Amino acid sequence: MIIDGHAHVYAEKNAERIISSFTDLHHMEPTPSLGKGTVPDLIEKMEAGNTDYTVLANFGPVKSVDRINEWTLAAAENFRRFIPLVSVYPGIEIKKLAGWFRRGAKGIKMHNGIQNFAPDDPGLRPVYAFCERYGIPITFHCGETSRVHLNEYTDIPCLMKAAEQYPGIPFVMTHLMAGDPETVYRAAETCPNIIFDTSITVTGERCIHRIHDDFWESDENTVRAFRKIGCRRIAFGSDYPFGNPVRDI
Ligand SMILES: [Zn+2]
Numbered sequence: 001m002i003i004d005g006h007a008h009v010y011a012e013k014n015a016e017r018i019i020s021s022f023t024d025l026h027h028m029e030p031t032p033s034l035g036k037g038t039v040p041d042l043i044e045k046m047e048a049g050n051t052d053y054t055v056l057a058n059f060g061p062v063k064s065v066d067r068i069n070e071w072t073l074a075a076a077e078n079f080r081r082f083i084p085l086v087s088v089y090p091g092i093e094i095k096k097l098a099g100w101f102r103r104g105a106k107g108i109k110m111h112n113g114i115q116n117f118a119p120d121d122p123g124l125r126p127v128y129a130f131c132e133r134y135g136i137p138i139t140f141h142c143g144e145t146s147r148v149h150l151n152e153y154t155d156i157p158c159l160m161k162a163a164e165q166y167p168g169i170p171f172v173m174t175h176l177m178a179g180d181p182e183t184v185y186r187a188a189e190t191c192p193n194i195i196f197d198t199s200i201t202v203t204g205e206r207c208i209h210r211i212h213d214d215f216w217e218s219d220e221n222t223v224r225a226f227r228k229i230g231c232r233r234i235a236f237g238s239d240y241p242f243g244n245p246v247r248d249i
Pocket residue numbers: 006008057239
């Protein structure tokens with residue numbers, strides 16, 4: 001079975017605008033193979049790559065998170081091979097969060113850089129308590145986006161605070177944690193509750209250039225990381241539409 005653990009899709013009428021405002025803001029260089037970021041385009045890629053399930057790791061600015069979560073859950077209700085994550089913000093009502101999980105959410109996604117709150121913001125404590133109680137995984141964006149350093153919230157020391165404080169929560173660190181290998185190996189050793197995703201670390205096809213500093217500049221380097229960390233803790237992720245799941249697989 002093949003599961004793509006990391007993709008983004010948007011409503012068809014908004015997809016193009018969202019993707020181009022994202023790439024503009026972060027000075028990325030899209031290539032012609034950049035995905036459309038829509039449900040039909042992603043399903044086409046899943047068929048081409050024999051992907052059984054794809055995890056939707058949608059998020060957005062805090063003011064839009066509720067609406068985005070509702071949209072993501074509806075997308076997964078319409079296509080049962082999507083696994084929906086929901087996003088959060090400090091101070092979110094746990095009753096609301098629990099409702100999303102009753103509707104089918106399977107985990108939480110945070111992009112603390114763009115969403116602009118620290119992973120250890122005291123307003124998130126009830127969220128972590130909820131995740132710890134039910135064994136719910138949390139996916140973090142890791143590293144800078146392109147070479148625009150928005151804040152320190154996606155840097156390894158900041159993310160490690162959460163991972164160390166909540167050993168009962170599985171944390172998925174995207175982009176092999178987007179750090180220099182020695183720091184990443186240390187993090188893997190310190191926190192057995194961390195899982196690493198492969199997105200943008202394998203040279204399947206770069207749909208976008210300069211997504212972040214290329215710590216995993218060669219596949220040899222990436223394979224060494226898989227061996228060192230152990231494949232049981234490596235999750236496949238494409239970061240569609242910014243990566244191509246077909247080529248990465
Ligand atoms: Zn992503």
